Amino acid sequence: MIRIVLIGLWICGVALGSLYFAVWQNSATAAVSSQSKDVLDFGKTDSFSVPIILDGAVEGYIVVQLGYTLDSRVKAMVTVPVAPFINDEIFRQFYGRFSDVKDVQKVEFASVKQSVIDGVNAKFPEPLVRDLLIEQFNYITAKEIRDQNTKGLSRQAPAAP
Numbered sequence: 001m002i003r004i005v006l007i008g009l010w011i012c013g014v015a016l017g018s019l020y021f022a023v024w025q026n027s028a029t030a031a032v033s034s035q036s037k038d039v040l041d042f043g044k045t046d047s048f049s050v051p052i053i054l055d056g057a058v059e060g061y062i063v064v065q066l067g068y069t070l071d072s073r074v075k076a077m078v079t080v081p082v083a084p085f086i087n088d089e090i091f092r093q094f095y096g097r098f099s100d101v102k103d104v105q106k107v108e109f110a111s112v113k114q115s116v117i118d119g120v121n122a123k124f125p126e127p128l129v130r131d132l133l134i135e136q137f138n139y140i141t142a143k144e145i146r147d148q149n150t151k152g153l154s155r156q157a158p159a160a161p
Helices: 002-036 072-077 083-094 110-120 142-149
Strands: 040-044 048-054 057-071 131-141
Touching: 040 072, 048 083, 057 072, 057 083, 057 142, 083 110, 110 131, 131 142
Parallel strands: none
Antiparallel strands: 040 057, 048 057, 057 131
């Protein structure tokens, strides 16, 4: 009989100790997370293309679609949409910058990404864009586009006058 009472007290002690530990751990985690929590908003740009022009001819297009995270506190103060600023900055990064098409195919997006974030944030009183995420980033040659547009069509020579 005494053994059963001691086992019951031991079980109650373990249960109360576990409950106390769980409550203490949860309150400590909540205090840390509420202090360091940044509220971010997510958005996406529309898919758009940037022509790559070499020697006066279009050699291809960079097709881009990005996701971005914004600081919610700063976004509340801004009254204009952010996506056009990001599109403009991407366009500035690639339009007229390459002297060889092979350079486009070797683009390191990490440096472009930071440059775009810095360029967009410079247009606002406080840093707004936190991160850029790649949804789509492709280089398509003009020849691939022409071939795709004429796929299945027979090519005819122009009629002689």
